[in-house]
Amino acid sequence: MNNFLIKNVCVPGLDLDEAHIVIKDGRYDTIMPAVSNEALIFTQNWEEDNKKAVDGRGWTIFPTFTDIHTHLDKAFTYEQVPNYSGTLREAITNYQSALPSFTEEAMMERMRRLMDRAVSYGTGRMRTHINAGEDKAGNIALQAASKIKEEYRGILDLQIIAMVGNMSQPLTKNIELQDVLLSNNIDGIGGAPHLSESCNEEIDDLFAFASSRDLLIDLHADEQDDPEVRSICHIIKQVKKYDYQKKTTAGHLCSLSAMEEEAAFSIIDEMIQEQIYAVTLPAANLCLQGRDDKKNVRRGTTRVTSFLKKEAVIAVGSDNVNDPFHPFGDGDMLLTALIAAYANHLTSQKDISRLFQMITTKPAEIFGQTNHIQEGEKADFVLIEGKGEIELLSVQSGGRKVYRNSRWVSERQETISVWKKGNIYA
Ligand SMILES: [Zn+2]
Numbered sequence: 444m445n446n447f448l449i450k451n452v453c454v455p456g457l458d459l460d461e462a463h464i465v466i467k468d469g470r471y472d473t474i475m476p477a478v479s480n481e482a483l484i485f486t487q488n489w490e491e492d493n494k495k496a497v498d499g500r501g502w503t504i505f506p507t508f509t510d511i512h513t514h515l516d517k518a519f520t521y522e523q524v525p526n527y528s529g530t531l532r533e534a535i536t537n538y539q540s541a542l543p544s545f546t547e548e549a550m551m552e553r554m555r556r557l558m559d560r561a562v563s564y565g566t567g568r569m570r571t572h573i574n575a576g577e578d579k580a581g582n583i584a585l586q587a588a589s590k591i592k593e594e595y596r597g598i599l600d601l602q603i604i605a606m607v608g609n610m611s612q613p614l615t616k617n618i619e620l621q622d623v624l625l626s627n628n629i630d631g632i633g634g635a636p637h638l639s640e641s642c643n644e645e646i647d648d649l650f651a652f653a654s655s656r657d658l659l660i661d662l663h664a665d666e667q668d669d670p671e672v673r674s675i676c677h678i679i680k681q682v683k684k685y686d687y688q689k690k691t692t693a694g695h696l697c698s699l700s701a702m703e704e705e706a707a708f709s710i711i712d713e714m715i716q717e718q719i720y721a722v723t724l725p726a727a728n729l730c731l732q733g734r735d736d737k738k739n740v741r742r743g744t745t746r747v748t749s750f751l752k753k754e755a756v757i758a759v760g761s762d763n764v765n766d767p768f769h770p771f772g773d774g775d776m777l778l779t780a781l782i783a784a785y786a787n788h789l790t791s792q793k794d795i796s797r798l799f800q801m802i803t804t805k806p807a808e809i810f811g812q813t814n815h816i817q818e819g820e821k822a823d824f825v826l827i828e829g830k831g832e833i834e835l836l837s838v839q840s841g842g843r844k845v846y847r848n849s850r851w852v853s854e855r856q857e858t859i860s861v862w863k864k865g866n867i868y869a
Contacts, residue, residue, distance in 0.1 A: 445469065445849055448489050451477050452499025453830045454816060455796065464504070466822045469849030474818055497844075502826045503835060505799065506814040507567030507847060508776040509806035512661075512694050512722050512760025515571040515591065516550060516584040518557040519765045526767035531666060531731045534767040535638075542574070542584075550587040557764055558591065561774035562599045563855045565825025565843050568810050570661065570760075572633050575605040577620055585627040592628060597848050602810060604633040604661045613648040621652070631659030637667060637674040646674065650681040659690050666695040668732055668741060670702035679713050688718035692809055694760065695724055696745035697732055707746055708753075715755050720809045723747050724762035725786040726779060727769040747787035751797055758806035759783045759798070776802045777827070781836050795832050823847050828857060 449464045454474070461477035463486060475482050489496060517538060524541045526534045561569060573588045585605060592601040605624045610617055614632075624632075632653045636645040646662075653660050665672045675693055682691050693714070699707045714721060725744045732743020750757040761779045763769040772778065780802050783789065789798045807814040814823050828842025829835045841857035 447495040447497060448486070449497045449499040449504070449826070450486060452826065453503040455503060455505070455799065455832050456816060461500070464499075464816075466846075469822055471816060471818050471820050471822050474816070497826075499826065501830055502828055502842075502844075503830060503832075504816060504824050504826050505565070506803040506807065506816060507823050507825050507845060508565050508802050509568040509570075509758070509810050509814070510561060510566050510761050510774070510776055510779075510802075511568075511570045511692070511758045511806035511809050512724055512762055513557070513569055513571045513774075514573075514763050514766070514768075515554045515557055515569075515588060516573050517763055517766040517768065519553045520545075521765045521767065521770050524767045528734070529730065530734050531768070534731070537767050543578075545583065547583045547587050550584060551591060554587060554591045555594075557774050558595055558599050558601075561776075562595075562845060563843065563853045564775040564777065565827065565845050565853075566599060566774065566776060567814070567823055567825075567845070567847050568600045568602075568807060568812065570602040570604060570630075570810060572604045572606045572661070572663075575607050575620070575624060576609075577611060577617070582623055582627075585623065585629070589627040589629075598852050600810075602630040602659075603628065604631045604659070605629045606633045606635070606663075607649070608634045608636070608639060608645070613644075614652045615648055615655075625656070629658065631661050633661045633663065635663035635666065637663075637665050637672050642674050643677045646677050646681055650685050650687065653690075654685045654687065659692070660687060661692040661694065664693040664696055665698040666728070666731075667698050668701050668735070668743065670698055670706075672698045673702075673710070675699075675710055675714070679710075679717055679719065682717045682719055689720075691717075692720040692722055694722040694762075695728065696721060697728055697743050699745050699749075700741065700743070704749075707749060711746070711749055711753055711755060715753060718756075721745065721750055721755060721757040722760050722806075722809070723757060723783065723787070724760050725783045726772060727762040729782070729786055730769050742786050744783075744786045747783070747789070748794075751794070756805055756808060757801060758809055759801045760806070775839075777835060777839055781839065784836060792833075795836070799832055822849075 446467045451461045454462045465473040588603050636642045639645045664675050728743040733741035764772040826844040828840040845853040
């Protein structure tokens with residue numbers, strides 16, 4: 444089905460109530476408002492020629508989602524790994540203890556489960572952080588992710604960020620660990636240096652290694668309620684030193700919300716100047732942060748509205764799914780967007796439109812690609828049952844059709860049966 448017409452579909456980004464979209468050879472060939480006379484004649488001719496058409500009435504089209512921050516290796520371990528306190532500290536400790544009991548096969552099955560569900564919801568790109576260590580268990584997770592990356596290429600494209608920390612020696616001197624990372628097809632280096640006693644030295648080491656291999660940097664930064672935790676300031680210095688603009692991403696940035704507005708704005712300005720991407724992870728932060736607050740319990744998410752106000756590149760990621768860090772979720776970015784809307788006061792029409800950019804075009808940019816619904820661009824989209832952004836966020840419809848790389852890659856349906864008086868089966 445290389446050439447086809449999608450009729451009467453809602454296209455929010457183009458401010459068209461309904462449009463006709465012609466896809467030819469995997470690209471958007473023509474996009475026209477559905478109400479014009481030209482469109483009427485066009486569809487009549489199309490149908491008389493018996494060409495293929497998809498009825499898009501009551502559906503909305505978006506570029507496929509990019510989930511820019513996940514943890515495939517940890518997904519669906521909630522039953523095996525408890526977290527009684529609900530804190531980040533206990534989640535990390537308990538997961539590390541359970542890690543040696545995981546097999547590569549079981550890990551791959553859990554990864555496939557999340558990948559399949561994410562594709563079915565409309566995700567076309569995903570970046571996963573994978574725990575990498577000097578022991579055998581660390582290698583298993585990376586090997587599993589590397590195989591999954593090949594298995595899903597073209598359906599759900601995967602970037603792998605190797606999360607390192609607590610190393611016996613710096614990565615730049617750790618030839619054995621370097622070999623493990625580089626032999627597993629990684630795209631970047633990550634970690635959570637703010638948790639380390641030698642935070643700045645760890646950041647220096649990661650940048651030195653990444654720049655020597657032209658790898659991306661994607662760090663868990665300042666996932667803390669303490670306003671004095673500011674590893675982002677040292678990250679900014681290293682981006683300047685290594686000219687790592689547009690190759691560096693900082694996720695979480697929770698402490699920005701805890702500090703005074705002036706201090707936070709100054710850091711955001713420097714991030715924008717150095718073209719450092721920001722990612723907010725609302726689901727995990729709402730669960731893990733603010734646990735020690737005795738009153739006015741904090742949301743724990745970063746200052747999303749401040750980033751938006753300054754036109755910074757910021758995206759929303761799903762982070763952990765059904766594991767000790769976050770017990771819920773199943774890879775649907777529409778649900779993650781709704782959580783981000785609640786967590787960050789994103790309720791105006793303008794902010795809701797920006798929210799959809801934060802799960803589509805913005806994270807695609809961080810991924811290093813473009814994905815827009817424009818004539819001449821590659822057709823890479825999800826059709827979602829429901830009309831317009833507010834209805835989709837409210838209804839969370841399961842009806843989705845996903846098209847990538849010149850083919851339909853997934854379809855899921857929403858089925859509703861209401862048994863009213865008079866048609867109840869006795
Ligand atoms: Zn994370």
